[in-house]
Amino acid sequence: MLELIDIHKHFGPVRANDGVTMRVEAGTIHGLLGENGAGKSTLMKVLAGFISADSGEILLGGEPLEVSNPKESVTAGIGLLHQDPLLCLPFSVLENFMLGRPESFVLDPDTARTELEDLAARFDFQFLADATARSLTVGERQQLEILRLLSLGVRVLILDEPTTAISATQRALLFATLRKLAEEGMTVIFVSHKLEEIDEICDTATVLRAGQVTGEVVLPVSSSELVSLMFGKAIIPEERTDVDLGEPVVDLRNITAIERLVRLQDVSLTARAGEVIGLAGLAGSGQQTMLKVCAGQRKPDAGTVVVHGEDVTRSSYNHHMGIGVHWLPADRLGEGLVEGLSVTEHFALAGDTPQGFVVDWAGAGEEAATKISHFSVKGTTESTPESLSGGNQQRLLLAMMPDHVELLLMEHPTRGLDIESAEWVWHQILERRNDGTAIVFSSADLDELLRYSDRILVFFAGRVLRELVAADADAEELGYLIGGKERE
Secondary structure, three states, X not given: OEEEEEEEEEEOOEEEEEEEEEEXXXXXXXXXXXXXXXXXXXXXXXHOOOOOOOEEEEEEOOEEOOOOOHHHHHHOOEEEEOOOOOOOOOOEHHHHHOOOOOOOOOOXXXXXXXXXXXXXXXXXXXXXXXXXXXXXXXXXXXXXHHHHHHHOOOOEXXXXXXXXXXXXXXXXXXXXXXXXXXXXXXXXXXXXXXXXXXXXXXXXXXXEEOOEEEEEEEOOOOHHHHHHHHHOXXXXXXXXXXXXOOOEEEEEEEEXXXXXXXXXXXXXXXXXXXXXXXXXOOOOOOHHHHHHHHHOOOOOOEEEEEEOOEEOOOOOXXXXXXXXXXXXXXXXXXXXXXXXXOHHHHHHHHOOOOOOOOOOHHHHHHHHHHHHHHOOOOOOOOXXXXXXXXXXXXXHHHHOOOOOOOEEEEEXXXXXXXXXXXXXXXXXXXXXXXXXXXXXXXXXXXXXXXXXXXXXXXXXXXXXXXXXXXXXXXXXXXXXXXXOOOOO
């Protein structure tokens, strides 16, 4: 039995956890459900020793547990698998597996290799021990981190939004692994905002809203009940309306670009003002490379990029931004925001180039405060992006977008967002579309592609396998094409 009793954690005026009590039985998979910013990750970081609670108590097996850092938490048998696994990317798979051993414990590489291979075989994980962690997919990095935590003796495994960036195949393997661990008596806490996943994998669930517990349920239950507990209201999807399309904004002609293992070959695309084009395909099929070529972040090896009649094939990313091209990356902290800088400092960076060397801090602060209010960012002008939830990071990125954008390029715009946040993000995006912005986005969510796109380009092995009219397509057909097959 794991018990968290009356946990409080405040960050200035923000009450991330406001008296949270949760009990988890051993040998079960317990869901922790809530909207972005509900306090889920904060609560789990308290349990895993990454941050300290202001007050409250943790009991493990009925005994008080006090942890002040992750090492103490792992020693006590509690391990946290972060949404972005904490690996040393230049190190090999084997070297990462050996990290975190107690100082008194010496594990030679041969013994470690045998242990790694035995554990991997037990769960049907497949990767090479001598490959670098950088070469692994996000799903494989998760698998490696699970094996490392198991080898350290963890008996309580916490997974924070584990399906955000993994494929359907890796998701199925992850779920099979968690079920096997629970059957063996481990305690698994599955943190998510995805109702269907909580319902599929969990035995019980605790629901948080605004840092407080709104309900505890035995699964399965209806989605409407979970939505009501999460948001306090029903979420009604906004109807998408069509707009008249304008002149071509971007024209890609016979683009070829080789990037590591991805070879984008002979891809052409024209997007008109007010048009929304979705890019579908498995990870590494070429969608990201094409978006980077459009944004000026990657020069093509062959072909031409034209924006509003201007050849920008060899132009810089800065030049692309100057003519109204805006890039919204999936990696919000790695590419979109700067860790350690305040929201005010982000608006100072994103604003127009100042005259001379003096930054108008007062103006940046006023703009930050105005945008925080308008975009409902749960933070302050002094908040840093790493202190914000994924949904609030996305709101901040949208708030920093220039007033006028000709071409909006987005990679997984709602990845990791709850239902309400995803609806809000697309409302903002479609407002841009209504003003004549051409939008090109990639997504792993088939329903998102079908609902918001006018056309969908399906990528497979670096080529556009098929172009679909979204209104005439369905998820089954799209699923077959993503796998490189025609529907039977």
